[in-house]
Amino acid sequence: MKPFSFSTTALQVDTYRQALADPAAGGYASFEGWVRNHNEGHEVTRLEYEAFEALAHKEGERIVTEAIARFGVISAVCVHRIGSLGIGELAVWVGVSSRHRAEAFAACRYIIDEVKHRVPIWKKEHYVTGDSGWVNCERCAAHGHEHDRVHEHGHGH
Amino acid sequence: MSAALFGLVLAGGASTRMQRDKAALAYHGRPQLDWAYELLSEVCAATFISVRPDQRNEATRAQFPQIVDRQPGAGPIAGISAALQEHPKAAWLIVACDLPFLTREILQHLVAHRDPQRVATAYRSAHDSLPEPLCAIWEPSAREAVLAHMQSGKQCPRKFLINSNALLLDLPDARALDNVNTVDEFSAANAALKSPVTRASHDLSHKGRDEETNTSSTKTAAPSASLPPVAGEGRGEGAAKRTIALRIQYYALLREQAGRSEETIDTSAGTPTELYRELQARHPFKLGPEQLKVAINAEFSDWNTALRSGDTIVFIPPVAGG
Numbered sequence: 001m002k003p004f005s006f007s008t009t010a011l012q013v014d015t016y017r018q019a020l021a022d023p024a025a026g027g028y029a030s031f032e033g034w035v036r037n038h039n040e041g042h043e044v045t046r047l048e049y050e051a052f053e054a055l056a057h058k059e060g061e062r063i064v065t066e067a068i069a070r071f072g073v074i075s076a077v078c079v080h081r082i083g084s085l086g087i088g089e090l091a092v093w094v095g096v097s098s099r100h101r102a103e104a105f106a107a108c109r110y111i112i113d114e115v116k117h118r119v120p121i122w123k124k125e126h127y128v129t130g131d132s133g134w135v136n137c138e139r140c141a142a143h144g145h146e147h148d149r150v151h152e153h154g155h156g157h
Numbered sequence: 158m159s160a161a162l163f164g165l166v167l168a169g170g171a172s173t174r175m176q177r178d179k180a181a182l183a184y185h186g187r188p189q190l191d192w193a194y195e196l197l198s199e200v201c202a203a204t205f206i207s208v209r210p211d212q213r214n215e216a217t218r219a220q221f222p223q224i225v226d227r228q229p230g231a232g233p234i235a236g237i238s239a240a241l242q243e244h245p246k247a248a249w250l251i252v253a254c255d256l257p258f259l260t261r262e263i264l265q266h267l268v269a270h271r272d273p274q275r276v277a278t279a280y281r282s283a284h285d286s287l288p289e290p291l292c293a294i295w296e297p298s299a300r301e302a303v304l305a306h307m308q309s310g311k312q313c314p315r316k317f318l319i320n321s322n323a324l325l326l327d328l329p330d331a332r333a334l335d336n337v338n339t340v341d342e343f344s345a346a347n348a349a350l351k352s353p354v355t356r357a358s359h360d361l362s363h364k365g366r367d368e369e370t371n372t373s374s375t376k377t378a379a380p381s382a383s384l385p386p387v388a389g390e391g392r393g394e395g396a397a398k399r400t401i402a403l404r405i406q407y408y409a410l411l412r413e414q415a416g417r418s419e420e421t422i423d424t425s426a427g428t429p430t431e432l433y434r435e436l437q438a439r440h441p442f443k444l445g446p447e448q449l450k451v452a453i454n455a456e457f458s459d460w461n462t463a464l465r466s467g468d469t470i471v472f473i474p475p476v477a478g479g
Binding site (some may be wrong): 004033049050051052054055057058064080092115116117118119120121122123124134135137138154 | 293311389406408410444453456457471473474475477478479
């Protein structure tokens with residue numbers, strides 16, 4: 001399976017997990033990002049994910065490749081949803097298999113952190129009030145240079 | 158037996174320096190596009206106009222059978238190539254829509270002397286003796302070679318003809334293919350058309366088309382010091398402000414603010430920094446460039462990278478995956 005990919009339908013975690021299996025692996029760590037019902041004091045009803053796929057594929061693959069090289073894990077995969085997602089749905093999945101647990105956790109953490117900061121994916125929140133907004137963008141535009149701090153918030157992770 | 162002859166009026170240009178749509182300019186009492194279309198219809202089995210994808214519904218163009226550019230941004234060769242692919246068994250009489258002095262006789266002369274065994278039959282420029290690609294018959298055999306020309310990154314139809322076995326004819330009227338790119342040239346052309354006395358003069362030269370379509374021939378052109386410069390524009394390659402065609406794709410907040418997912422524009426912007434400044438004047442973008450990243454041809458790039466015609470640009474708002 002590809003190191004980084006998108007899915008427009010519900011993520012199939014069991015399938016992805018099995019693809020990481022390896023006789024040399026002593027463990028496996030995964031991370032699931034879920035859609036939660038609130039962000040920054042607003043009640044959220046659903047999220048829409050959009051990606052610049054041509055570049056996102058390349059950047060996502062670079063991140064996974066970096067993690068494998070950096071932590072010496074056996075294999076790693078990241079799958080991200082795009083489209084409209086309801087509360088509780090799985091938005092992103094990262095899985096890593098390795099000889100020992102420490103590097104599996106570390107690689108998993110590295111991949112999700114880098115994906116959130118580097119891969120051109122955007123999410124639009126739809127609020128209970130009927131309003132909506134692009135996460136990190138609307139406040140960015142209003143607050144100018146404060147965006148570095150604003151980038152640190154996210155969904156459910 | 159020679160292939161059926163179809164006609165194509167090239168109307169996909171940007172008219173950057175004219176600052177008005179050249180296809181809509183009236184030299185003969187109606188839009189030049191109508192006039193050229195009708196002229197071609199007299200000598201061709203079927204006639205079309207060439208448009209960029211974003212021009213399909215424009216008022217001046219919507220009423221005609223269209224051939225849509227498959228590689229918008231590549232200039233006139235995109236229109237020529239699209240026509241050859243659309244009807245691969247036809248030969249194409251290709252004519253630009255900015256030739257006010259074109260006549261039925263010029264087209265008939267070309268058709269009468271056509272050699273279907275060559276890739277093209279064209280006129281020799283009265284100014285520099287090089288082939289005139291934009292009033293020429295392109296045979297079906299040109300199709301693969303034009304595609305190969307484009308795939309190797311070349312966009313100049315004139316250079317294509319120079320390096321081909323095209324049959325070149327002398328122009329019966331030296332001025333017949335003078336084109337018009339600026340408001341001053343437009344006024345001069347209209348005056349000349351109204352007063353037969355000046356018809357023999359060469360007030361309108363070929364300056365211009367080359368810069369506008371990246372089909373520069375000025376390096377190889379014969380000396381033409383007698384041609385008066387148009388105000389504000391030199392004939393030299395570096396003197397004129399070049400424009401390039403870019404495809405811009407929008408995502409997320411920028412997509413909503415631009416009201417579209419992508420557009421193709423002709424611009425004089427040389428870098429992403431200049432381009433974004435220009436786009437901010439056209440669209441209500443509130444994000445500043447310091448909040449964005451930029452990608453050229455689907456790869457992260459520097460804001461000072463030199464843009465090239467045909468590039469696809471994406472400005473990347475703050476991301477929020479996960």
